[in-house]
Amino acid sequence: MTPLIAGNWKMFGLKAALAELEALKGAPRGGTEALVCPPATLLAGAAATLAGSGIGVGGQDCHKAPEGAHTGDLSAGMLKDAGASYVILGHSERRRDHGESDALVRAKALAAAGAGLKPIVCVGETIEERNAGREGEVVRAQLAASLPDAAPGGLVIAYEPVWAIGTGLTPTNPQIEAMHALIHAALKARFGVGVRVLYGGSVKPSNAAEIFAVAGVDGALVGGASLKAADFSAIIKAHPAAAA
Ligand code: PGA
Numbered sequence: 001m002t003p004l005i006a007g008n009w010k011m012f013g014l015k016a017a018l019a020e021l022e023a024l025k026g027a028p029r030g031g032t033e034a035l036v037c038p039p040a041t042l043l044a045g046a047a048a049t050l051a052g053s054g055i056g057v058g059g060q061d062c063h064k065a066p067e068g069a070h071t072g073d074l075s076a077g078m079l080k081d082a083g084a085s086y087v088i089l090g091h092s093e094r095r096r097d098h099g100e101s102d103a104l105v106r107a108k109a110l111a112a113a114g115a116g117l118k119p120i121v122c123v124g125e126t127i128e129e130r131n132a133g134r135e136g137e138v139v140r141a142q143l144a145a146s147l148p149d150a151a152p153g154g155l156v157i158a159y160e161p162v163w164a165i166g167t168g169l170t171p172t173n174p175q176i177e178a179m180h181a182l183i184h185a186a187l188k189a190r191f192g193v194g195v196r197v198l199y200g201g202s203v204k205p206s207n208a209a210e211i212f213a214v215a216g217v218d219g220a221l222v223g224g225a226s227l228k229a230a231d232f233s234a235i236i237k238a239h240p241a242a243a244a
Contacts, residue, residue, distance in 0.1 A: 001196050003212070004156060004219035005236050006035040006120065007226025008060065008088060008200075013038055018049050020229040025053040027233030031244035032219070034236055036226065037088055040074055047083025058086030058120070061094055064107035066114065076108075076115035086118045086154075088221070090146050092162045102145030109155075110148050118154030120221065121146055122200070123183070127163035135161075136182055143186050151191040156198060157183055158221040164201025166223060171201075173214050180216030205234035212239045 009017075021036060037058040038046045046057045059079035066075055079087055089112065090105035105121060112119040123142040125135040139159070147155070159179050164170050171179070180197050187195045199211055200221030211217060219239070225231040236242055 001194060001218055002031065002033050003239055003241050004033045004035060004196055004198060005232075005239065006037060006058065006086070006088075006156075006158075006198065006219070006221050007232050008091070008221055008223050009036070009038045009042075009227060010060070010093070010223060011039060012227055013042055015042065015045065017227070018042065018045050020227065020232075021046055021049045021055075023229035024055060024233055025050065027229065027236060029054070029236055029242055030239075031241040032236055032239050035086055036232075037086070040079070040082070043079065043082040043084055056085045057083050058088060059084045059117070060088050060091070062087050062089070062108055062112055062115075062117070064104065064111045066111065076112045076117050080115050080117055084117060086120055086156070087112045088120045088122065088158070090142075091122045092124055092160060092165060102142055105146040106148055109146070109152055113148065113152030118156060119152050120156040120158050120198070122158045122160050122221070124160040124162050124164075124201070130161065130163065135179065139179060139183065140186055143183065143190075147190075151187075151193060151195065155191075156196045157187065158198040158200045159183055160200035160221060166202070168202050170203075170207060170211070173210065176211065176214045177216060180214070184216055203235060205231055205238065208235040208238035 035056040062076040063073040109119045125138045196218035
């Protein structure tokens with residue numbers, strides 16, 4: 001499977017940030033797939049800036065309905081129309097800030113698939129859940145309830161331990177390997193097809209190579225370190241496939 005290295009800009013970036021994408025275009029990517037998910041205001045600009053580069057753009061969320069009276073929301077079709085090929089769904093910040101449930105994430109994944117977008121569905125435990133030894137149970141339950149009955153085309157899962165996001169903390173390699181094995185097994189049992197499972201949470205140039213070497217890690221979802229082209233391209237370069 002082609003490794004996917006996706007940048008999640010979150011609520012960062014004005015038009016001037018598109019200059020970072022200009023810089024990213026020339027960075028060597030080899031056999032990796034690179035994706036940038038900017039704020040929705042920059043989607044069309046990012047798509048135009050990256051046109052022809054092979055680097056994709058994605059949204060950070062979408063509504064579950066194809067259109068309607070939902071002030072302030074964006075549909076999957078609108079993201080697609082602006083140039084997106086992927087959409088991040090169920091990020092822990094949305095689950096926290098907007099009370100998004102697994103059922104809502106599932107409905108959004110269906111909407112994304114319906115619009116021809118590949119969903120990147122995020123799962124991950126809190127520190128309390130991990131300290132209680134419940135991380136496997138929690139992630140299994142999130143997967144069960146956040147995904148549609150049939151795997152959407154191009155489905156990607158991002159394992160993002162909540163306690164590792166923006167904290168500089170990362171799980172140990174054996175902890176990452178165990179969780180990725182659990183997720184791969186659950187998806188294989190349910191859908192019968194291989195699905196890429198990304199690791200996310202404090203990935204940076206200094207730890208990317210080590211994380212990419214862990215079995216079952218098919219790429220990364222990168223937050224803070226994706227905002228600067230130099231850091232994001234260093235992370236891409238750290239993947240063994242980038243040299244291919
Ligand atoms: P971080 O965020 O890389 O800044 O920890 C990752 C994410 O939330 O996707």
